[in-house]
Amino acid sequence: MTAELSYGTAVRGHRRSKVSLRVPVDSLPHPLHVVPYRTPMDTPFDTIIHVRALAFAITAPYLGMESLPNRHEDRHPAEPASRDRQRLAPIGRAALPPTHRGTSTVESPDRPHEVRSRKADKVASAAGSDAGTTAVVTGAFGYSGHHIAQLLLRRGVHVRTLTNHPVRQMDGTRIEVHSLDFLDERRLRAALRGASVMYNTYWIRFAEGPAGHERAVANSKVLIDAALAEGVGHFVHVSIANADQAPSLSYYRGKAAVEEHLRGSGLAFSIVRPTLLYGHGDILLNNIAWFLRHLPVFGIPGDGDYAIQPVFVEDYADLIVEIGQRASSGTEIDAVGPDTYTFSELVALLRGAVSSRCVVMNVPPRLARGAANLVGRALRDTVLSGEEIDGLMAGLLVSRGAPTCSTQFEAWLAAAKGGLGHKYASELARRVRL
Numbered sequence: 001m002t003a004e005l006s007y008g009t010a011v012r013g014h015r016r017s018k019v020s021l022r023v024p025v026d027s028l029p030h031p032l033h034v035v036p037y038r039t040p041m042d043t044p045f046d047t048i049i050h051v052r053a054l055a056f057a058i059t060a061p062y063l064g065m066e067s068l069p070n071r072h073e074d075r076h077p078a079e080p081a082s083r084d085r086q087r088l089a090p091i092g093r094a095a096l097p098p099t100h101r102g103t104s105t106v107e108s109p110d111r112p113h114e115v116r117s118r119k120a121d122k123v124a125s126a127a128g129s130d131a132g133t134t135a136v137v138t139g140a141f142g143y144s145g146h147h148i149a150q151l152l153l154r155r156g157v158h159v160r161t162l163t164n165h166p167v168r169q170m171d172g173t174r175i176e177v178h179s180l181d182f183l184d185e186r187r188l189r190a191a192l193r194g195a196s197v198m199y200n201t202y203w204i205r206f207a208e209g210p211a212g213h214e215r216a217v218a219n220s221k222v223l224i225d226a227a228l229a230e231g232v233g234h235f236v237h238v239s240i241a242n243a244d245q246a247p248s249l250s251y252y253r254g255k256a257a258v259e260e261h262l263r264g265s266g267l268a269f270s271i272v273r274p275t276l277l278y279g280h281g282d283i284l285l286n287n288i289a290w291f292l293r294h295l296p297v298f299g300i301p302g303d304g305d306y307a308i309q310p311v312f313v314e315d316y317a318d319l320i321v322e323i324g325q326r327a328s329s330g331t332e333i334d335a336v337g338p339d340t341y342t343f344s345e346l347v348a349l350l351r352g353a354v355s356s357r358c359v360v361m362n363v364p365p366r367l368a369r370g371a372a373n374l375v376g377r378a379l380r381d382t383v384l385s386g387e388e389i390d391g392l393m394a395g396l397l398v399s400r401g402a403p404t405c406s407t408q409f410e411a412w413l414a415a416a417k418g419g420l421g422h423k424y425a426s427e428l429a430r431r432v433r434l
Contacts, residue, residue: 275309294421
């Protein structure tokens with residue numbers, strides 16, 4: 001079953017063209033009835049969208065265009081010194097040498113699970129020393145928290161989680177579930193009592209209102225202070241690469257403020273700073289693949305020549321658990337993979353992997369922000385925030401240090417491409433569900 005979308009574009013009020021596009025309904029996140037909607041963007045073109053039956057508006061690639069193509073036609077500067085920085089050997093597939101800017105000479109595994117098969121012995125050998133301890137993971141049913149929690153469980157660690165939706169815990173889980181209520185200090189402290197280590201993945205991705213990330217900073221301080229009061233042995237905090245390099249962006253400014261509070265808290269702590277996580281269940285790369293599979297045109301903000309250094313989520317989990325289970329603390333380290341691409345190169349890799357015929361084109365950043373906002377309204381989701389686009393284009397998703405994780409992106413992509421982009425992954429729907 002398909003949903004038909006009709007697009008009409010107009011210049012100075014005069015209709016120039018009308019294009020219809022069919023999209024498979026089973027690829028949509030949910031049925032959606034959309035009424036005609038006029039874009040709020042200040043662009044030379046006013047785009048009016050008419051949607052019939054079960055459909056949603058996907059307009060990002062089309063804004064500013066008078067006609068659509070036929071879909072059936074065929075860097076690492078020197079790293080500054082940081083407090084008690086420790087070097088770790090890269091985590092992951094050690095047999096795969098680092099590659100840069102899309103070059104690779106290593107054959108990919110035939111099946112996705114083989115990317116992790118060589119780690120089984122390492123997990124088994126670590127289980128004995130960790131068994132019987134208690135660890136707290138915020139958001140253990142979320143994306144990155146899930147991978148951390150599952151690795152700890154395989155090691156025999158008793159896992160507790162602090163979650164915003166405690167009544168929705170998964171059936172049969174071995175995880176002890178507590179409510180993440182920053183206003184109830186007594187319950188918060190009780191959930192942390194007796195924990196030898198805490199893995200803090202809590203954050204707010206989107207600033208919901210003017211005080212969104214300021215609220216996340218305040219909540220994080222409450223969590224840190226509660227951990228100190230309960231004598232948590234090691235507080236492992238997930239931050240973001242280059243947290244101190246973008247004070248104009250509230251996401252990064254907030255992350256830097258939490259790091260500073262943690263350093264002065266008196267807790268034994270470590271800080272892990274990932275770039276862009278990818279792997280089974282990720283949102284950003286899956287949704288790029290979804291757009292590439294289903295649309296005739298895909299828009300890249302600006303020239304697309306900004307760097308991005310993705311990291312495999314399971315390597316990231318290995319790294320953060322390894323750090324958390326150490327007797328010593330004080331590590332501050334980026335979690336980054338061996339491959340660095342430009343954003344255009346990354347999109348091209350995804351396009352090839354899913355055998356897409358869509359046209360990839362560069363669009364002005366202002367248009368990209370407005371289009372992302374419009375598509376988000378239609379999908380009832382936030383596809384990409386303005387700050388995320390700014391951070392991406394500023395080259396903040398790349399480390400200034402050496403790679404710490406070794407799974408190659410192209411090796412993973414070759415194994416996982418069959419499952420990428422068939423369903424749109426909604427960030428807000430996942431937040432509600434988890």
